[in-house]
Amino acid sequence: MARKLVVAIDGPAGAGKSTVAQLAAKELGYTYIDTGAMYRAVAWKAIKAGRPVTDEQILAAVSDIAVRLHYDGKVTQVFVDDEEVTGEIRTPEVSAVVSQVARLGPVREKMVEQQRHMAEAGGVLMDGRDIATHVLPSADVKIFLTASLEERAKRRWKEMREKGYDMTLEELEADIMRRDKADSEREISPLVQAADAELLDTTGMDIAAVVRAIVERCGR
Numbered sequence: 001m002a003r004k005l006v007v008a009i010d011g012p013a014g015a016g017k018s019t020v021a022q023l024a025a026k027e028l029g030y031t032y033i034d035t036g037a038m039y040r041a042v043a044w045k046a047i048k049a050g051r052p053v054t055d056e057q058i059l060a061a062v063s064d065i066a067v068r069l070h071y072d073g074k075v076t077q078v079f080v081d082d083e084e085v086t087g088e089i090r091t092p093e094v095s096a097v098v099s100q101v102a103r104l105g106p107v108r109e110k111m112v113e114q115q116r117h118m119a120e121a122g123g124v125l126m127d128g129r130d131i132a133t134h135v136l137p138s139a140d141v142k143i144f145l146t147a148s149l150e151e152r153a154k155r156r157w158k159e160m161r162e163k164g165y166d167m168t169l170e171e172l173e174a175d176i177m178r179r180d181k182a183d184s185e186r187e188i189s190p191l192v193q194a195a196d197a198e199l200l201d202t203t204g205m206d207i208a209a210v211v212r213a214i215v216e217r218c219g220r
């Protein structure tokens with residue numbers, strides 16, 4: 001049997017990471033770890049304490065949070081303090097505050113520690129913003145997944161429409177731009193392509209083609 005690798009996939013908002021990473025993990029027989037879901041889980045808990053969300057609220061939420069990801073080989077279920085929040089963390093409300101949450105040191109420290117622990121056994125595919133640069137710098141395969149802003153906004157628009165949200169393409173483009181800027185300019189572990197990561201621009205590629213490209217880079 002082929003050696004079980006550690007695969008790191010990073011990239012900006014709406015690049016389709018979770019969709020393709022989940023499918024690629026399934027094909028490789030690896031565990032999929034969606035680190036964005038973990039930051040979204042913290043944001044979800046902070047919002048529960050009321051809006052507007054303050055840094056104090058976020059730090060209180062993370063101080064005793066238990067985030068659990070359950071990947072069954074197909075989909076990832078997300079639990080916060082044993083409550084299932086899989087659908088609730090992908091709302092525009094959570095997207096609006098998640099970058100504010102993800103810039104705080106105590107939040108990142110707690111999530112990164114858990115992410116490294118989950119990757120210890122190998123045979124994992126982890127996606128996020130700082131996986132190749134910070135969480136798993138010695139990963140066997142590093143991919144920076146991106147697509148044009150227009151295409152990323154369109155993909156997110158289709159996803160939101162399927163979920164019943166009535167958002168315009170312009171609104172989604174603005175959300176993506178704002179989040180990319182915040183994620184790239186923050187002080188701790190900003191979003192940046194690792195020097196040793198391979199760029200995979202998925203503009204114009206369908207899901208199956210992107211999955212194939214990832215699996216090929218894992219030597220299969």
Ligand code: CDP
Binds near residue numbers: 037039102
């Ligand atoms: O799915 P989408 O591209 O909208 O984003 P996500 O992967 O669910 O990540 C949501 C947010 O979490 C990002 O905008 C970042 O602010 C933060 N994040 C991070 O800081 N570090 C990671 N490793 C993953 C996500």
